[in-house]
Amino acid sequence: MNEKELLVKYILGILTDEEKQQLDRWAEEPAHALYLEELKKRNNYSDLYREYKRSHPDLRIKRFRWKSLLWRAACCIIPIFVILGIYMGWHSAEKEILIKPGTSKAILFLDQATKVELGNSKEFAWIRINQMEIAAEQQGTLNYQHPFKQDIHQYNTLQTPRGGEYRVILEDGTRIHLNSLSTLSYPVCFERDNRTVELSGEAYFEVAKDADRPFLVKVGDMLVRQYGTKFSITARSGKNPTVALEEGEIGITVPGKEECRLKSGDVAVWNKDNSELRITSLDNLEPYTAWHQARFVFDNESLYEIMQTLSLWYDMDIQFENEQLSKLRFTGSVGRYENINILLDAIEETSNVKFKKEGSKITIVNK
Numbered sequence: 356m357n358e359k360e361l362l363v364k365y366i367l368g369i370l371t372d373e374e375k376q377q378l379d380r381w382a383e384e385p386a387h388a389l390y391l392e393e394l395k396k397r398n399n400y401s402d403l404y405r406e407y408k409r410s411h412p413d414l415r416i417k418r419f420r421w422k423s424l425l426w427r428a429a430c431c432i433i434p435i436f437v438i439l440g441i442y443m444g445w446h447s448a449e450k451e452i453l454i455k456p457g458t459s460k461a462i463l464f465l466d467q468a469t470k471v472e473l474g475n476s477k478e479f480a481w482i483r484i485n486q487m488e489i490a491a492e493q494q495g496t497l498n499y500q501h502p503f504k505q506d507i508h509q510y511n512t513l514q515t516p517r518g519g520e521y522r523v524i525l526e527d528g529t530r531i532h533l534n535s536l537s538t539l540s541y542p543v544c545f546e547r548d549n550r551t552v553e554l555s556g557e558a559y560f561e562v563a564k565d566a567d568r569p570f571l572v573k574v575g576d577m578l579v580r581q582y583g584t585k586f587s588i589t590a591r592s593g594k595n596p597t598v599a600l601e602e603g604e605i606g607i608t609v610p611g612k613e614e615c616r617l618k619s620g621d622v623a624v625w626n627k628d629n630s631e632l633r634i635t636s637l638d639n640l641e642p643y644t645a646w647h648q649a650r651f652v653f654d655n656e657s658l659y660e661i662m663q664t665l666s667l668w669y670d671m672d673i674q675f676e677n678e679q680l681s682k683l684r685f686t687g688s689v690g691r692y693e694n695i696n697i698l699l700d701a702i703e704e705t706s707n708v709k710f711k712k713e714g715s716k717i718t719i720v721n722k
Contacts, residue, residue, distance in 0.1 A: 459473075498523075512539070525541060534667075536591075547568070550571065557589045564582060584603025596627075599643035607625075646668075
């Protein structure tokens with residue numbers, strides 16, 4: 356039995372136990388599970404069907420036959436919108452779920468010639484260099500902490516695509532969550548006097564404490580230095596590098612200036628054009644760090660900025676009908692793994708904006 360037949364029987368409430376198990380297996384695919392949730396929110400077709408059966412006691416469906424049900428629908432004037440609603444919902448949902456949230460995926464470059472594709476498999480797998488086990492991969496995390504440590508003088512590079520994220524635990528225990536379209540370079544084993552990594556893109560750091568070895572993050576010509584803390588760095592192409600310190604204390608050094616110290620709650624923005632490092636103290640860092648906790652938080656941000664953020668995670672292309680629409684500002688919060696239509700619908704309801712969706716492309720127009 357195909358999935359559309361199962362969905363019709365599911366909505367009408369006439370699934371057998373065997374068919375229920377078949378539907379459960381089908382729903383193990385995240386996109387299918389998402390569609391089922393959307394289907395539940397639609398009109399209650401099963402109540403309509405039961406009401407019809409009460410008023411037509413001669414109707415009996417012992418064994419479901421797809422063609423037979425359609426024939427009965429045509430001949431007995433069963434509420435055809437029950438079936439049509441499911442079909443229309445199916446086709447509209449197919450369009451909706453084309454734009455999916457990101458997943459755990461990355462490419463690990465062991466050297467210039469060797470790369471490994473990483474995913475979200477539950478299976479445990481070793482990453483090796485010259486037959487030596489250097490890291491373990493499992494469920495979206497690459498872990499360099501293991502009992503068979505070797506002193507390996509080699510850099511690795513972890514790269515996430517659009518619509519991807521990945522986590523890495525370095526050999527000192529430092530945890531880094533890499534956001535979409537980001538690159539992190541780091542040594543397999545740190546030096547004895549420092550721990551230095553390089554970042555482009557966006558990442559959240561939970562640095563392991565080590566009083567003898569400061570942790571350094573190179574972000575272009577900006578250097579972030581600290582000894583054990585939690586912070587987020589955004590350093591995307593064409594934007595001013597931004598550091599949001601959630602816990603602890605760090606120092607930031609930029610060309611031509613002495614080190615500036617940040618305390619918890621501070622946000623530093625490095626404007627390279629005028630060589631200005633601006634530091635602001637905030638009560639709420641969620642707009643900078645919420646992505647690490649699986650949420651998007653937008654605080655009076657332009658629609659252009661919001662859609663740029665979403666396009667990286669949902670791997671979609673954005674186009675504005677006119678520049679004025681891109682300047683509209685919004686405040687809101689939504690789960691990072693939610694169907695993107697939840698957020699887009701909310702924006703449509705509270706503004707004069709409409710989103711036209713074609714596959715993975717969204718065009719933003721006036722209503």
